[in-house]
Amino acid sequence: MAKRADGRPTVTRQVAAAISLAASAASLVVVLGALIRHPLQLVLAVLLLGSVLGAGWAALVRRGFARAAAATAGIAAAVLLGLLPGLHAYALLATAAGLVALSFAAARTALGHDLARTPRIRRAEPASAGVLLLNPLSGHGVATASRLGERARALGIRPIELHVDDDLRELAEQAVADGADMLGMAGGDGSQAVVADVARRHDLPFVCVPAGTRNHFARDLGLDRDAPAEALAAFGEAVERRVDLGVAGGRVFVNNVSLGAYAALVRAPGYREAKAATIAGCLPDLFGPDARRPLRFPGPDGDPAAAADIVLVSNGPYRLERLTGLGRRERLDLGVLGIVTVAVGRVRDVPELVAAELCGDIARFPGYRAWSTPEFAVESADPLIDVAVDGEPQRLPSPLRIGVLPGVLRVRLPPDAPGTSPAAMAPKGVRRALRALLRVLAGRSARGCPPSVPRRSVSNSGPVKGDRR
Template identity: 60%
Template sequence: MAMTGRAVRSPAARRGFALAALLAGATALAVTVLVLLRDPVELVVAAVLVGVAVAAAWAALVRRGPRRVLSAAVAVLALAATVALPDLRAYLWFLVVVVLVALSGAATRAALGHPPSADGKRVGPARRGVLILNPRSGGGKAARFGLAERARALGVEPVELRPGDDLRALAEQAADGGADVLGMAGGDGSQALVADVARRHGLAFVCVPAGTRNHLALDLGLDREDVPAALAAFGDALERRIDLAELNGRVFVNNVSLGVYASVVQSPDYRDAKAATVARQLPGLLGPDAPRPDLRFGLPDGSRSESADVVLVSNGPYRLEHLSGFGTRERLDRGSLGVVTVTVNRAAEVPRLVSAEMAGRISRFPGYRSWSAPEFVVESGLPAVEAGVDGEAARLAPPLRFRILPGALRVRVPRDAPGASPAALLPPGTRAVVAALFRVLSGRTT
């Protein structure tokens, strides 16, 4: 029987929370209207502020880390700004709206937080678990959190990756030595390599987010801020199958970037200052005199593209915010690649592209295109194509052949893990959230 890492709410309970979320949000706006009917200008300003506060509160409840703090700050500031309006000195009204906004956000998460990607079966503790640690990943997270000692306390054998060691050889040695659960504490590139070994040996895999970005952990529904908590997956856990993707025989868990963004990834400054490196280098790479990348590929309509400035191929479709892959996937078992291409008018659109990238709204750029496919091939006349594979720089001989490996990996997560990626918990945009709440209310979702 399918289980989840947290209590599964009944359809009736979810409908109740959806109704509460919609009523609380609408009431907050209605109270604002009633108080401000005397001044239409203030009415518009206050209604906008309350709407921003509701949307930010919804976002704060499903995001984690700095983005949660930022969303919460926006909600508080938007509410606080209403107090500065001349006719809004009634603190009782202010407190009522604060409560309504908080209630709407909490009820929204309860109604929509039914993570489809958290389905899995209950499994018992690993008989012989092995955890490989990369002490250099994430600025030394493995040592900072004492992961080796914590693993030993759980009966899991820690294996430290030392300078000069071959990570795949260590993983193969652990598999050949009788491990039934294989884990990796490190970045996404290391996760992909060890996950591939686990796949080939039919072993279960544990992801411990000890890297810098930890996109795989995010989409598995793990709390990236609580690194040691992931070790609980070696004990009583939930296990499910997820997809892996492959590029010319090399497995990746997140995405591969080609074109000008791959050139940015090659920069030695990229790993420590991604946003700043992007903003500094993109204008030059997309300047009027810069050559277009030699990347040729088929389009969904059967035609062919002879060039694109950016090609991003992912292990499952992303809800993409940035070209660097700073988005999330609703599920990891879609059975298809996600393909994104971006083509830029060099004379006029470079500033707009940089602005969209920095603002996290890349999908709204006019030259943006996305689709899904089980396979994808990129050809080039170059002897080697620059690529960023799970954020790591590489140079690969074309043609580049991508394919999805559906359900290839057995992955374990703690039973009390958050359970889903942000994309699975909340639709994109306030309008989509409201529509999703109405679908829950009408019983059209399960």
């Protein structure tokens, strides 16, 4: 149990808080000790490592003699880095990194769900004619490996498997025409968006079954992505909430629309079969000195924004610590889009970008910008814009208008599912994290409010729109 009967954290959570605080302090001691004992080596190592990163990037985004010269400089810096004396200091830094990882893991256990603000939900009756559509190719065959079709049939849910030549939207519409009173989708975000759009058009409940590769939508709904079969319980007695959907050029999305470099990469011939070779071949055109940046869009103040290499438009604002994680959303019912842009204009920007990425603080990178808006318009110097809608490559006409449909989707969740995005349970910033851990260690809620404050609001009335608190 995460809490005692009186609402206070359990002993396990208090111990986890103590471990997290101790590991964090120990990592700081290790780093300071390394700096005191090996100051010159560490400074040189940082400079050489920055040179390796900068030269490596220059080699990737240039061609011909410039590429060869940058590669030679990078190799030379790497050799000098390896020849530095006192490299055992790196072992201390590796130890510090391990202690930080331990601190984060213990903090997740210690904080539990205390910091989350779960949207309002209502109790819902079981489906009488539920239908589950399955994409057997998503996530390298997750639906097949988990025997979702068999499990659904055993629960009285009619499974419909998507074949290569089938149109998913047509299958979903036909299921509704045949009397389905609840639609579910076992697949990735792209498939989820198609069936969710059909469900919202007919005002039917929707069940998300995470059977794709990353399952961003399922994660931010608070589902266990490693247990897709457990999501089938939402066809029975469940809880229901309303969430937003994004729409780009008339196409609905549940996670994000990507424009710029990433969208161009996923459309490149051979990307699926040979990603590394394709990326290496495309980088000079996307990030090199002569790269075109045709996209134009308004910034957070409404004025034209500076050109960007990467533009992400999400259904709900991202809480983004690293670009590689592609963001997590605390809420899916705020009625706004999240906009993230990244520009890497110079070679010397790369070490700073890598440092911000490794530290999990990408917002400190000068080329990073993020804001929220109910609608977003993108224009291009080209007649068609390369986009990836929930990871699926598309070419849409310019100008492209992206908006949000607030609270239009009725999502059903199993009553015992967490129902809270992992992002909503994590504190924002080091100071808040320390205060929350100290509260748990003292036997109080991490939020600091009295134990009697309810974590989840459940209504027996009809469907409710997302809580706008």
